[in-house]
Amino acid sequence: MQEQVIKWHNKQWDYLMGAIKQGKMSHSFVFSGQNGLGKKELALLLLRVLNNKQELKVPDLIEVEPNKGFISIEQIENLQKELALTPFQANFKAVLIHKADKMNKDAQNRLLKTLESPNQKTIFILLSSKKNVLLKTVISRCQEIKFFPLFFEKMVVFFEQYKSQENFKEILFLAQGRPQMALSFFENKDLFEKQQKKLQFIDQVVKTNLLSRFNLSKK
Numbered sequence: 668m669q670e671q672v673i674k675w676h677n678k679q680w681d682y683l684m685g686a687i688k689q690g691k692m693s694h695s696f697v698f699s700g701q702n703g704l705g706k707k708e709l710a711l712l713l714l715r716v717l718n719n720k721q722e723l724k725v726p727d728l729i730e731v732e733p734n735k736g737f738i739s740i741e742q743i744e745n746l747q748k749e750l751a752l753t754p755f756q757a758n759f760k761a762v763l764i765h766k767a768d769k770m771n772k773d774a775q776n777r778l779l780k781t782l783e784s785p786n787q788k789t790i791f792i793l794l795s796s797k798k799n800v801l802l803k804t805v806i807s808r809c810q811e812i813k814f815f816p817l818f819f820e821k822m823v824v825f826f827e828q829y830k831s832q833e834n835f836k837e838i839l840f841l842a843q844g845r846p847q848m849a850l851s852f853f854e855n856k857d858l859f860e861k862q863q864k865k866l867q868f869i870d871q872v873v874k875t876n877l878l879s880r881f882n883l884s885k886k
């Protein structure tokens with residue numbers, strides 16, 4: 668899995684490894700791009716490298732996720748309290764904020780205070796599929812690493828081991844260049860079929876609406 672993720676986003680990975688070697692590693696990042704690209708997976712791999720850990724679990728990792736649809740100022744305040752404690756197992760504490768664009772304005776402003784006065788033993792990675800929702804002041808304190816969908820030809824190569832599976836090309840088309848999403852579909856056919864039905868339903872609704880408008884225009 669580690670090698671897969673690196674192959675998916677080798678340019679981003681090479682850049683990050685180069686920054687580590689040169690001692691120019693930022694203390695905070697925004698990993699931006701569509702959902703399903705593998706941003707989280709590359710972030711976790713980076714944190715393991717920084718802590719010189721081979722095991723899958725990242726030590727001293729604090730994860731913040733939306734609660735009831737958004738990330739509140741209270742969640743960021745709790746995060747700040749945890750950051751005040753010394754790392755237990757790792758060289759530094761790692762903060763992974765999932766769907767960072769779900770932070771409300773108060774939460775973002777609260778986080779900004781921490782980003783403006785970074786602790787040398789803390790690294791932040793904000794994952795976002797809607798970077799434009801984040802405050803410009805928050806983005807300015809982070810280094811942005813952009814992730815992009817892959818070309819179909821590359822997806823075929825990366826997932827060659829699944830070529831014998833039924834619906835191989837359909838899965839790749841449905842994933843639309845998002846490798847982590849494609850992997851989820853290959854490993855969970857129920858998930859693939861659910862997404863397929865969802866898109867078929869949306870397509871049917873759109874066609875029905877267009878037909879209704881066409882019929883009205885003829886009257």
